[in-house]
Amino acid sequence: MQLAVEEALKALGKGEVPVGCVIVDENGVVIGRGHNLRETTYDATAHAEVVAIREAARGLQKWRLSGSTLYVTVEPCVMCMGAIVLARIERVVFGARDTKAGALVSKYSIGTDGKLNHRVQFTEGVLAGNARTCSRAFSRTLGVERLRVSRV
Secondary structure: OHHHHHHHHHHHHOOOOOOEEEEEOOOOOEEEEEEOOHHHHOOOOOOHHHHHHHHHHHHHOOOOOOOOEEEEEEOOOHHHHHHHHHOOOOEEEEEEOOOOOOOOOOOOOOOOOOOOOOOOEEEEOOOHHHHHHHHHHHHHHHOOOOOOOOOO
16 A cells, blocks of 8 residues: 555646555556546546556556455545456555545445446555545645634
């Protein structure tokens, strides 16, 4: 997961939403990595997970990533969960939930509800604080974060 956090920091450095992803095979070897590149590439599908899945598939020269684990700093969205299911990724490990668009547990249960031809195992909350810190740093760069005033 630490490698996924490093990918998120790369995205942050490029002015992208700081999400990072790493895919490892059943032996723990990294086969794909990525970070958000939507702004950089003008591609709405260039989410960290999709970038990592494409790299892994290209490297292995096959689209089925059976037996692999995908580590991502933030819960995947609908598009990314669709790609994860289609790539036959076995397990997803993510940091922070995405309460607005999360498609694994927050808003939807894609890949876990038994409605599709592939089921995904998942673990959540791994290095969640790091994902939240990256998101806050991104928000500050946009001037979006609001100061919270607490009364003593």
